[in-house]
Amino acid sequence: MALNVVKLKNNRMYQHVVSQVEEALVRGELRPGDALPSEMKLAEMFETSRGTVREALRVLEEKGLVDIRVGVGGGAVVREPDMDKIGERLDLLVRLGRVGYDHMGEFRESVEGIVAALAAERVDAGKAALLRAKVAEARAALDGGDAEGFLRGDVAVHLAIAETAENPLFLAVLRMVHENILGAFEQFSLSGSETLEENCRDLEGLVEAVVQGRGEDAARKAREHVRKYNTTMKAQHEQREERRNQK
Known part of the structure; x- marks a missing residue:
């Protein structure tokens, strides 16, 4: 040294x-x-x-x-550089109410659409097998009645797509968003068997578009998936808040 x-x-x-x-x-x-x-x-x-x-x-x-x-x-x-400290600051922004649903939806639609398109361009046989394995694990958890396991699998699929895109900046930012916010705050979580089933089908379609190298289709599916997720998430959060206020 x-x-x-x-x-x-x-x-x-x-x-x-x-x-x-x-x-x-x-x-x-x-x-x-x-x-x-x-x-x-x-x-x-x-x-x-x-x-x-x-x-x-x-x-x-x-x-x-x-x-x-x-x-x-x-x-x-x-120490090995990582995103932990940035993630902690992002966590605080969420707690302070500075990052809302529309902010998150706007960001994810833009970034995850680009990432899905890049992944479709750069996928190979090994990465395709990994992506299908990840989405199969998420499906198995959902079919087994393990909602929390499915949500963890959902995060794993999105991060596997980001890894396939082979851009460390996209991967680091999406890992921070999915692990520090979407996977950590109740307000950003989905519930209900029909909702989770629809979410899983969307993931399966997104993975197949990436695996088959259909870049434009993968980007469109990623944006639609995020938009649908965000709309449902907001509605569910509003329902939870309404029930709490009625107590």
């Missing part, structure tokens, strides 16, 4: 420490699993105080770039 630093003196020194660690990650000088130098060593390297270094490490931890370990052999260790 190599960490070459540029010394700087200003009132926001901790930000300078943060930015240089980030740059070291970008350049590949630091990799997941690498331990950063001790607080004392970093303070010497940057010619600053341990308090400034401690603040910089706190910011890096909040950004999800390092884990701070305590005890013998502890310290700051570079």
Whole structure:
């Protein structure tokens, strides 16, 4: 591991420490699993105080770039970048009411239509088999009366389509949306056997369009699936709220 630093003196020194660690990650000088130098060593390297270094490490931890370990052999260790922190912020936006049904529907119609079309262009035999296996698992859960299992399978199908599209940005964003919102909040969940059956049939049709390489059809089916899901979800949420208000 190599960490070459540029010394700087200003009132926001901790930000300078943060930015240089980030740059070291970008350049590949630091990799997941690498331990950063001790607080004392970093303070010497940057010619600053341990308090400034401690603040910089706190910011890096909040950004999800390092884990701070305590005890013998502890310290700051570079972690694998992921979407957890962004997902937590998105979670908060939902809780604050800043992300509503129409926002989610508009976003998903646009993105998932594009992703389905790309998946149809890039699907191969192995990916086709995986997609069919995922949708078959969702179908089996539904037929077995396992509604929660089906909803988990629904998420797995959408993420498998995103993986087939071979674009890590689309995959990361859709994983965040499906796992941190659609799979975590009651207001974004569907219920009712007929509704879930219709949802499953839509998924099966979407997967077949992707597997058969029908890009335009896959995009259309994805948009229609999201639009129908969003409309039903809003109606069910309104019904739940009405029942609660009547109690």
